[in-house]
Amino acid sequence: xxxxxxxxxxxxxxxxxxxxxxxxxxxxxxxxxxxxxxxxxxxxxxxxxxxxxxxxxxxxxxxxxxxxxxxxxxxxxxxxxxxxxxxxxxxxxxxxxxxxxxxxxxxxxxxxxxxxxxxxxxxxxxxxxxxxxxxxxxxxxxxxxxxxxxxxxxxxxxxxxxxxxxxxxxxxxxxxxxxxxxxxxxxxxxxxxxxxxxxxxxxxxxxxxxxxxxxxxxxxxxxxxxxxxxxxxxxxxxxxxxxxxxxxxxxxxxxxxxxxxxxxxxxxxxxxxxxxxxxxxxxxxxxxxxxxxxxxxxxxxxxxx
Numbered sequence: 001x002x003x004x005x006x007x008x009x010x011x012x013x014x015x016x017x018x019x020x021x022x023x024x025x026x027x028x029x030x031x032x033x034x035x036x037x038x039x040x041x042x043x044x045x046x047x048x049x050x051x052x053x054x055x056x057x058x059x060x061x062x063x064x065x066x067x068x069x070x071x072x073x074x075x076x077x078x079x080x081x082x083x084x085x086x087x088x089x090x091x092x093x094x095x096x097x098x099x100x101x102x103x104x105x106x107x108x109x110x111x112x113x114x115x116x117x118x119x120x121x122x123x124x125x126x127x128x129x130x131x132x133x134x135x136x137x138x139x140x141x142x143x144x145x146x147x148x149x150x151x152x153x154x155x156x157x158x159x160x161x162x163x164x165x166x167x168x169x170x171x172x173x174x175x176x177x178x179x180x181x182x183x184x185x186x187x188x189x190x191x192x193x194x195x196x197x198x199x200x201x202x203x204x205x206x207x208x209x210x211x212x213x214x215x216x217x218x219x220x221x222x223x224x225x226x227x228x229x230x231x232x233x234x235x236x237x238x239x240x241x242x243x244x245x246x247x248x249x250x251x252x253x254x255x256x257x258x259x260x261x262x263x264x265x266x267x268x269x270x271x272x273x274x275x276x277x278x279x280x281x282x283x284x285x286x287x288x289x290x291x292x293x294x295x296x297x298x299x300x301x302x303x304x305x
Contacts, residue, residue, distance in 0.1 A: 006152070007166035008180075017150050031147035032097070038143035039068060042136030052201070053132050054270035055124075063118050063129065070114030071107040072097070078106020082232035082239055103232065104141060105221075105240050111137065127207030128269040134213035135200060138193035141217075145186040156181040156227035179227045188220035204263040211251045211258075218248030 006015045020029035046060045079101045080087055080094050086101075087094050115133055119126040148154035152167055156179030165180040196216070200209045221244035225231060231238040265271055 004152070004168070005166075006149075007177075008163070009166065009177075010162040010164060019150055019152075030150040034147040034150065035102070035140075035144050038140035039064075041143060042139040045139055046132050046136050049132065049135075049200075052270060053128055054268070054273040055129075055132070059122070059124060059129075060132075062122060063115070063124075063133070066118040067111050067114035067133065070117070071111040072102070074110025074113065075102040075104065075107030078109070079103035079232065082234065103240070104144075105243055108137065108217075125206060125269045127205075127210065130207060130210035131200065131203065132209075134210045135193065135196060138189045138196065138213065138217070142186050142189035142193060145182045145189070148182040149180075154182045154228065154230060155179065156184075156224075157229055178229070181224050181227050184224050184227075185220065188224070189217065192216040192220070203268070204265075205258065205267065206269055208255070208258070211255050214247050214251035215255060218244040218246075218251060220244075222248060 004016055006017065007013065008015075018030070020027055020031075022028070043060070043064050046064075047057060050057060050060050076094065076097055082103075083101075111133060112130070115129055116126065118124065119129055145154070155165060155167065158176055159179045160177065161179070163180055163183070164177040165183075166175060166177045168175050169178075192213070196209050196212050199212065203209055222241050225238055225241035225244060228238075232240060234242075266275070
């Protein structure tokens with residue numbers, strides 16, 4: 001159908017991606033599949049790098065079970081709270097997350113809350129876990145934004161730029177060209193992941209990468225949100241844009257403050273774990289040291305002497 005065609009004239013692309021598919025009477029939306037894929041890849045990445053942060057596999061798997069529900073529920077509540085007019089007539093539709101309507105900032109806040117609860121209960125170092133979660137979040141956000149593409153949502157204002165995206169606007173009833181803000185944010189998050197991935201290998205203190213994530217994502221979101229046509233508002237303000245700008249400034253301020261402080265590498269969790277493992281290994285090595293064998297002197301050898 002023409003109403004569902006998506007064009008990128010500058011790139012010479014014309015697409016008609018389906019929003020989902022059906023298995024019998026059950027409808028599966030690509031939006032949900034893509035969100036799940038982002039979560040899985042973030043988990044795989046965290047498991048690959050767990051040793052470099054001082055964690056074990058159980059820490060990561062338990063953390064995912066705690067964090068994912070917090071992130072999804074808060075992402076949905078955040079969106080519904082600032083667009084309640086869409087759900088007031090049919091409140092049960094709040095549960096239909098496969099139709100779209102997950103606010104990323106709600107998910108970030110929910111994930112942060114989940115991490116705090118998890119770390120407090122499991123006695124895990126908060127700053128370190130936030131570092132790893134932040135990297136996983138950039139993976140999930142970069143991939144998850146493509147769910148908006150399949151749903152034909154989260155696009156920006158009208159434009160004639162090279163990257164303009166043409167699609168049918170159900171609100172105006174016209175086929176128009178807009179900023180593909182979902183693509184901008186996906187690319188911004190991917191670039192942030194690459195940058196922070198390499199910086200994380202040289203981090204000076206636990207929590208540094210998490211602060212970098214807040215600064216990087218906040219800057220990009222504050223700029224991109226200004227192009228969006230479907231922003232959530234609180235009075236005259238775009239909620240996510242204000243939150244992004246404030247969080248970015250706050251994170252940059254803390255990063256600058258920390259840059260002038262001396263940080264002892266021994267305070268990094270990964271180094272503390274390595275030190276404990278080395279201390280445990282020393283007694284074990286001492287116990288396995290065998291005495292040097294005493295050479296036996298035979299009778300024949302004694303007589304020859």
